[in-house]
Amino acid sequence: QVELVESGGGLVQPGGSLRLSCAASGRTLSGYTVGWFRQAPGKDREFVAAIRWRDRNTKYGDSVKGRFTISKNTAENSVDQQMNSLMPEDTAVYYCAAATGMIVSSMTQHIHYNYWGQGTQVTVSS
Secondary structure, eight states: OOEEEEEOOEEEOTTOOEEEEEEEESSOSTTEEEEEEEEOTTSOOEEEEEEETTTTEEEEOTTTTTTEEEEEETTTTEEEEEEOSOOGGGOEEEEEEEEESOOGGGTTOGGGOOEEOOOEEEEEOO
16 A cells, blocks of 8 residues: 655746655555646546656656656655646646556556545646
8 A cells, every 4th residue: 555645736827837746655666657647627637747667667748748847756755746837727636646567558547546645736827
């Protein structure tokens, strides 16, 4: 069993940056794939980014490519997501999720993740 806790959300102006962190406890993330998803009011859950711990294979959603960067922090047993050039459309609750034994083609699909954090709110507004 792995427990996930997100942090780093908040209010930022358009064009600004935030760094989210997903801290894991209970198990080391070695052998896991960790993903970030987001959900805005009235919208479906959207894939943002994912990283496979063992080989650092990464995936990004089309809407965040070139702006967001996902990385692992072995010392902290966490996964970070640096978000730059934020836009109002990025406003959502951001969730991190984890699963073991994931193939690359499954990394973008939330149904393959079985551990979820509680989420952190990101609001981009002037």
